[in-house]
Amino acid sequence: MKGFFIQYNSPAVLTFSSVSLLVLLLGQWTDHSTTWAAFSVYRSSFTDPLAYVRIFGHVLGHANFEHFFGNFLIILLVGPMLEERYGAKKILLLITFTALITGLVQIIFFDTALLGASGVVFMFMILAGFANMQRGKIPLTLILVIIIFIGREFVGSMTIEDQVSRITHIVGGICGAIFGVIINKEKLFR
Numbered sequence: 001m002k003g004f005f006i007q008y009n010s011p012a013v014l015t016f017s018s019v020s021l022l023v024l025l026l027g028q029w030t031d032h033s034t035t036w037a038a039f040s041v042y043r044s045s046f047t048d049p050l051a052y053v054r055i056f057g058h059v060l061g062h063a064n065f066e067h068f069f070g071n072f073l074i075i076l077l078v079g080p081m082l083e084e085r086y087g088a089k090k091i092l093l094l095i096t097f098t099a100l101i102t103g104l105v106q107i108i109f110f111d112t113a114l115l116g117a118s119g120v121v122f123m124f125m126i127l128a129g130f131a132n133m134q135r136g137k138i139p140l141t142l143i144l145v146i147i148i149f150i151g152r153e154f155v156g157s158m159t160i161e162d163q164v165s166r167i168t169h170i171v172g173g174i175c176g177a178i179f180g181v182i183i184n185k186e187k188l189f190r
Contacts, residue, residue, distance in 0.1 A: 012088040013079035016060075016095060017072050020117065023060045024068050035061045035115065041103040042113040055103035056096060061115035071117040078124045085131055086183065098123045098175045102168050114165055119172030125149055126176030133184050142180075149173060 008014060027035035039061025041054040062068040083091045102119035106112075126149075129142030150173045153166040 010080035122172035123176035130180035
């Protein structure tokens with residue numbers, strides 16, 4: 001009988017999760033100074049080299065363990081399925097692009113700091129709706145995910161005042177929809 005071993009089954013998602021955990025631990029150790037310096041995006045001078053790091057690095061930063069666990073529970077559930085379907089390189093590219101877009105939206109339109117992987121979470125959730133798409137058919141589950149998750153964020157942005165960046169969720173979801181359409185264009189348009 002062969003023994004069991006632990007498989008690094010989803011390199012992009014597991015590496016993203018591990019690096020984010022290390023960033024959180026570093027932030028806790030430095031009383032959040034590293035999180036503020038490199039892993040939160042906010043308006044700053046583009047002469048500051050860390051401004052470019054923050055545009056991408058904000059998805060690695062989290063305020064606390066509850067924030068981290070809330071994001072990575074979904075990323076670790078949905079991400080491996082997406083990575084198996086689309087490949088590690090494509091998933092890393094999609095995470096990077098979502099980080100860039102949500103970071104730019106934050107510094108262009110808002111005068112607050114943003115950190116966390118919730119834009120990636122929403123990108124994954126919407127992209128997952130495309131995973132079992134068949135030629136010429138739009139899955140009802142995709143429509144429901146868009147209505148429930150993105151609709152909830154639109155309503156929440158108008159009715160709830162808290163520290164949650166609902167625009168990041170919406171932008172992440174839009175990124176997921178765009179990626180889903182691009183990746184599945186032959187199924188949608190033929």
